[in-house]
Amino acid sequence: MDLETAVMKKKESFNDTDKAIVSYLLQYPEAASKLSLMELAQKLYVSKSAIFRLSKKLGLSGFSELKFELSELTMKKKQQEKYAQELDFDANLQKVIDDTFKYFKGLNLTNLFNDLDNADTIYIYSTGWQQQIIAEYLAHSFFLIGKKAIILPSARDEVSMLAQSVAANDLLFIISFGGFNKTIIDELKKIDTMNGKLKFVSLTSWQPGKIASLSDYSFFFKTTPFQISNQNAVTFSSVYVLIDLLMNEYGKHCGL
Incomplete structure (x- = not known):
C-alpha cells in the first residue's frame, strides 16, 4: 500500500498533530525523505514519538519505512509531472502546427x-x-x-x-x-x-x-x-x- 492510499484510509483517526505532519509529508515528500527523525521533528515542531506513532498508525514498521515510502512518493510525483508535461507538449505542438496551416492558407x-x-x-x-x-x-x-x-x-x-x-x-x-x-x-x-x-x-x-x-x-x-x-x-x-x-x-x- 502506498503512502497516499494509507493516509486516505486512516485520515479519520488523525489528530491535529498527525494532520500537520501528513500535510507536510505529502506536500514535500522529497525534502522530508532527506531528513533524519530529529530534523523532521524539529522542522515540524513535534516530538519524535509523534512521528513514530503516525508511522505505526499508517501501518508502517517505523520511521525508516516512512522514509522509503516518501522516496517512492517522490518518484511517483516526478513521473506524473513528466507525463503531464508530455501531454501538454503534445497538445501544444499540435495546436502550433494547426495554427501554422491556418496562417499559411491566409497568405x-x-x-x-x-x-x-x-x-x-x-x-x-x-x-x-x-x-x-x-x-x-x-x-x-x-x-x-x-x-x-x-x-x-x-x-x-x-x-x-x-x-x-x-x-x-x-x-x-x-x-x-x-x-x-x-x-x-x-x-x-x-x-x-x-x-x-x-x-x-x-x-x-x-x-x-x-x-x-x-x-x-x-x-x-x-x-x-x-x-x-x-x-x-x-x-x-x-x-x-x-x-x-x-x-x-x-x-x-x-x-x-
Whole structure:
C-alpha cells in the first residue's frame, strides 16, 4: 500500500498533530525523505514519538519505512509531472502546427513567388545556432527546386559586404527568433540604403519585431517550450512546416 492510499484510509483517526505532519509529508515528500527523525521533528515542531506513532498508525514498521515510502512518493510525483508535461507538449505542438496551416492558407504569395522567379541567387542569414540549422534546411529546400541559395556566415562583416556583391533582384532571407537583433537591423538598414535592389524576406517568431518591419516579405512562426534531459528548450517545428508549405506551393507555381 502506498503512502497516499494509507493516509486516505486512516485520515479519520488523525489528530491535529498527525494532520500537520501528513500535510507536510505529502506536500514535500522529497525534502522530508532527506531528513533524519530529529530534523523532521524539529522542522515540524513535534516530538519524535509523534512521528513514530503516525508511522505505526499508517501501518508502517517505523520511521525508516516512512522514509522509503516518501522516496517512492517522490518518484511517483516526478513521473506524473513528466507525463503531464508530455501531454501538454503534445497538445501544444499540435495546436502550433494547426495554427501554422491556418496562417499559411491566409497568405498571398504571388509577389514573393514572382520575385523568387527573377532571383539569380538567394542569400540566407541567421542569428543563432538553431536558426542556422533552419537556414541549412531552407537552403536545401531551395536546392531541391532548382534555386541557388547561399548561407551567409553569422558574422557582421559578411552582411555588410553583401550590399556590394548582390545582383539585381536577388533575395535575402533573414531567420531570427525574436526579430529584434540590433546588429542585423543596423546592417539591413545600411544594405537598404546602399542597394535598393535587394529584397528582404524575414522568418521570425510570432510577435512582429523590427526585422519584420524592414522586410519586403515577413513570415511568422510559433514555438512551444519542452523539457529534455532536465533542460528547458524550445521547439521550432512550426518553422520547418512553414518552409515545407512554402516550397510545396512554390513548386506548384513553377509547375514542378
